[in-house]
Amino acid sequence: MRVGIIGIGLIGGSVAIDLRKEGFATQIIGVDSNQEHASKAVQLGIVDEVSSLEVCIERSDIVIVAIPVDHARDMVKSILDRSDKVIVMDVGSTKGGICELVRDHANRSNYIAAHPIAGTEYSGPESAFAGLFKDKLNIICEKDFILPEVLEVGLKLLSCLGSKVKFMGAEEHDKHVAYVSHLSHISSFALGITVLDIEQDEKNILDLAGSGFSSTVRLAKSSPDMWTPILQHNSKHLIGALDAFIDQLHDFKTLLKNEKTTELHALMTKANKVQEILEGKTTNHEN
């Protein structure tokens, strides 16, 4: 199958590597507005060639859109406008807006709204690697709008990546990722800034940071280019999640202030459960 990859970064590049390795892709054409990334992707053998969008659409059986979600929205529509044959799959982290935009499109049934729950804090084609999606969950939203034979191709592609598939409504998806992904990113960014600000007054405070702090701010390394549109597109659900998080922090502060140690202990014991669930979670993905 001839595969087009729009955006050859961490996600697009890792998809390309696995699809070639598994024999799904016989030819891979890349498109990237960043010329440096495009050349690097050819040089690394991630794609066979880079081309214009037009050529890529014309010569591909399936096109994967792996660019920031604000551009992905227009890109998916633009590809559906240009071709009634090519299958389009986008892999962005928000799904509500894009699904709504193309809901009544004549070629809607050629579009697969996907979200692989995988990634690292790195970006660009050099960060791509084989096996990024192995045993990771991939959400497909609004499956009933997809032509059965199109969905079949999509599922075959995801199985080549080693992904586990879950179907979900687009709004439901966006709400869930607001809590378990986007909120974590904001928490990391905000914690990073809080400590940088105090460091200005109290030199070398970061010298005392242990591995716990590093783990908690790991996501503060994430790309602002990628995350600005994600947060913006999911602001409706994210503001609710932020409110709930701020409320929890206020609870901790109030208990500390009032020396309510029993309640503080109970709150931390409750939090311990999230790790128990996460550790048992991998077995719950088969569906």
Add this chain to the structure above:
Amino acid sequence: MRVGIIGIGLIGGSVAIDLRKEGFATQIIGVDSNQEHASKAVQLGIVDEVSSLEVCIERSDIVIVAIPVDHARDMVKSILDRSDKVIVMDVGSTKGGICELVRDHANRSNYIAAHPIAGTEYSGPESAFAGLFKDKLNIICEKDFILPEVLEVGLKLLSCLGSKVKFMGAEEHDKHVAYVSHLSHISSFALGITVLDIEQDEKNILDLAGSGFSSTVRLAKSSPDMWTPILQHNSKHLIGALDAFIDQLHDFKTLLKNEKTTELHALMTKANKVQEILEGKTTNHEN
């Protein structure tokens, strides 16, 4: 040298393992109020024997206090009350209260207020391992109160652990760790609870959690028994840190609400710097 270990958990146990390995300790006597931990520590060969506190003090040249900070405070004083010979080192995460309590004690100069910046989210003697402190920073507070030959023993002990040593005032220490350690813990606990609460309404939301979320809530696994007194003892500095963190989260929320994407991008770009500093940080510890 005969070493006493009060509290044979992750920290006390790991100290014991390294001190024996490096030949610093010729005999190790453990004390633990948890009988199961005490037996386990003997069984694992971490300590040679367990005894009462009295016997341990009498037969040790140096006693390491590695119990929750609320008990550590009274324990250090109690040991100084009982002996004018034994060297006492505590390894708790807060230092202001304990240093203040013993400041005018007749045997103050036998006491080393230490804080190794190392640990994992696990606890108990089974979690102890060799090399936990290697290349990690160890803070010693109020060094000028320590007898030079006592300090020398303490520094030799820390060098056997492979620690790097930094001297600091007790209040300064507590403020710094409020930001780079204690705040991270509260952030993880609070994020964990926020997601557990929404999971009650929206089943299986945790199915969508990726490695980013896991990393951000890793510390939510930490022991409430250990962390309740730490947070309580450092509440003065921690409340300031929490206020600053909540302010940052409010900033993110306001920018999202008002669709200020340029400012949102700038804020995340600023946060990226914390990772750059952390990655370059290891070279700054030599002092």
